[in-house]
Amino acid sequence: MAQDIKQRKSEKELSAIEKTKRGWWFSVFFMLLVVGLILFLTYVEIVEKNRDVLVGILGMITGSISSMMAIASGRDPSEVEDLKDKLASANADREALIGRLRDAQIQMQLSREQISELQTAVIEKLSIFSGQRPIKTKDPDQVILPPTVEEWLPEIESVDRGD
Secondary structure: OHHHHHHHHHHHHHHHHHHHHHHHHHHHHHHHHHHHHHHHHHHOOOOOOOHHHHHHHHHHHHHOHHHHHHHHOOOOHHHHHHHHHHHHHHHHHHHHHHHHHHHHHHHHHHHHHHHHHHHHHHHHOOOOOOOOOOOOOOOHHHOOOOHHHHOOOOOOOOOOOOO
């Protein structure tokens, strides 16, 4: 069973290598064809009757030279698009993680400030503590982050925490 999987995998790799080689050779052939066509047209006079057709064909061939050059140099345009999609997905994940980190930092700072206020109130009014609300910071929007934390957080418009 494992040998079957390895054989299929190696066949896929060989198929991909063959496909790459065929694409590369076609690109080289296409470039040589374009160069040959240009050389041919420099020595042969174009008949006025066929001029528009030849100019259109040359325009299409010339327009595809860049993609053929990319394939011949080893860069497949579809691979570039796949990499761009992966990068966009990774950036979206990064933004989500930054948002979660920011929310966790705000909650942690809120807890620290509430504990600090509670400790201060207990120390100040040790026995006269009943009947008063020592915690004044009740909302994450009231949290003031230290400058060292704020400099690494991205700017956000508004966050709906659903509290």
